[in-house]
Amino acid sequence: MCDSMDGRVVDPSAPLSKLVATPTFDALASDGVNFVRTYASSPQCVPSRASMLSGRRTDQIRAFSNDNGLALSPGGEPDEACVSAYGEAWCRTHGASQALETTLFDELRSGGYEVALFGKVDIGAGVLRRFGPAPTQDGYHGGASLPIVTRAADVRRPTKPNPLELVDDHAAHVHPEDWKVHDRCSEWLRAKGDASRSSGGGGGPPWFLYCSLNIPHPAFRTNATWLHAVDEAAVRASPPAWPAEGSMHPYDAYMTTSKAVGDDQPVFGEVGVFRVRRTYLAMVAEADYLIGQVVEAAREAKLYRGALVASLRVPLLLAGGALPVGPRFRRGAVATSLASLLDIFPTIAEAAQLRPLRKGALAGEPLLPLPRNTRSRLKYVAFGRDRDRDRVPWQLFDLESDPAEVTNLARTRPEEVARLDALLRAELGSGENRLSPDGDPDAIDAAAKRLQQATFLEHFAPCVANEAPLDAAAAEAFFARGEAQASPLDDSAARGGRTPLRQLLERAYTGFDEDDWRKVQWWAAQDIQPPFEARG
Structure with missing residues (x-):
């Protein structure tokens, strides 16, 4: 690969x-088969x-x-x-x-x-x-990256002067x-x-x-x-x-x-x-x-x-002498049915004749023989919320007339947005290990942001002027006191006017300034729920 x-x-x-x-x-x-509508679970x-x-x-x-x-x-x-x-x-x-x-x-x-x-x-x-x-x-x-764990703080700066080397x-x-x-x-x-x-x-x-x-x-x-x-x-x-x-x-x-x-x-x-x-x-x-x-x-x-x-x-290309031959498969086929990299595990497991796993253990489906009834011309994209907790607008694309996904149809076709959003929530709310009983995409967005904030507080907040660690317990105690307290990143007593943390942020973001620093301070002080929920 x-x-x-x-x-x-x-x-x-x-x-x-x-x-x-x-x-x-x-x-x-x-x-073999060329699955031309294959999606990854994440762009990272x-x-x-x-x-x-x-x-x-x-x-x-x-x-x-x-x-x-x-x-x-x-x-x-x-x-x-x-x-x-x-x-x-x-x-x-x-x-x-x-x-x-x-x-x-x-x-x-x-x-x-x-x-x-x-x-x-x-x-x-x-x-x-x-x-x-x-x-x-x-x-x-290498561990936590400041531009990643502070993404929800809404710092709008380039993360590197020259992001890619040519x-x-x-x-x-x-x-x-x-x-x-x-x-x-x-x-x-x-x-x-x-x-x-x-x-x-x-x-x-x-x-x-x-x-x-x-x-x-x-x-x-x-x-x-x-x-x-x-x-x-x-x-x-x-x-x-x-x-x-x-x-x-x-x-x-x-x-x-x-x-x-x-x-x-x-x-x-x-x-x-x-x-x-x-x-x-x-x-x-x-x-x-x-x-x-x-x-x-x-x-x-x-x-x-x-x-x-x-x-x-x-x-996604599947080829080789071990591919099954049958009425629903021919070599050289271009499959336009939806596929996901989640389907790789069950496809290989079935081809290798591995032991069956418990029902629901895998999120994907075997790709061979070719799946049926998985073609749709519409693609729906749901987003979480921004720093002010306002919902980021949805996206809806017609993949047949707009394969490059340029024209957002969400505002003109609200009925399709509602239909596809209901299907998404049903999928996210089903099975074990779901993040919320009703499959709320906001729960997933919040879980990711809680993890980012907890990672930041655990591994970067100790870089304040007094170098005092702010571990998870200290953060929980801080949040319990309410937002009226000073930010845990208050640098008013910093030696030389800048904390080591701010210097790190200035290196991470091109043009990082006082307004950006206030954004990070405000974000770090927001109330969060525990980022980890152990599951048996």
Whole structure:
């Protein structure tokens, strides 16, 4: 699998697919099924992967951002990276609220499979210790990040002066870590093929190979080798256009500021966006080549015929000799039915004939044979509330007439918004581990913000002038006294006029000023409920 891949790259009906050559993805699609309407559970790496590999929605496992993965293994042992970032007590408390039952890797191992992991896993759950040493990325990204945990404070500033690095790198291997993953996966397959041949083609346990690249995830780097695969004239023919800030949806306006996007921005102005698009597509070509080499190694080892090959995030391709054949499946099919990365766990579990899990343990559905009656032309997006607790407007898109999701129909079609909102609440309010009996999306939004605030108070509030720690108990006592008290971040007695915390915020946000500091102080003093609710 690869990271940050735009699904339109492998959608034959999307203009983006015409901008870069992807022979491997094209071949896999011809040999299997191309699910062109696949969605990730989250736009961020850690929660998306944690959801996919646990089979649970991000709200069910309380994984909302890149600095909070799965704190405990299914057996209850704290993840080492979590302990390093937050301490064992925090991880045990947060892990109890996540109530992780299992992962795809654990189920495969329990089912007698040899499990080999190479490359980016990024979920926590003790995977690096239990399935190492080849996996990389720990699911915690070094611990709490100020721009993440203070997001609800409504600081409208770019999080970095230059959010993304643009480099023309002429090294033989542009992304050496990904090439190492490619080498290890290919070598593992060749060794597996040699062992199979030496035993006469029989014996040995079934196997599962997880081969995960980081590209085309930023930072953006490429060279002439991969740029040759990109149709630069076509990329240049579609210049970016930004609506006036006042006409943007609040989410788009926030992201535009946070990521420093716009005509007047040095990185993401018109010229910068062209460079980003061109470089990104070149990285797609490099990823296509590396995955192609791994697939070719499987063919050379005579292992492809009996394999199920899943290439995803968030293009989803299922191919290989092990795909079922029947009236509802044909090779080369383009599936327009809805799919989710939540469906990966049950699909692989069914193909591997693993033991059935309890009803409701997995949030997704098997994708093979092809699902029925899951096509809809409307996409509904519900948002939480802003800092002043006002609801952020809904979004509604017609995916057939507006596949790029540009025109928001929510105001003109309120009856569809109401219908889809009721369906969403019914889904969120059903099953175990739900956040509220009525499936209120606000409960999920509040849970994420409580976790961010609790993380901030636990790990950054001690950086006030007197360096006195403000742990969870102190925070609870503070909130119990009411909002009339001074903010726990009051820096009136600070030495030199600035607290260490404010200095950290000034480094985290470009242009952070006195008004922003007051926002953070106000937000930190707001009453919160306990962020963790242990579940049995």
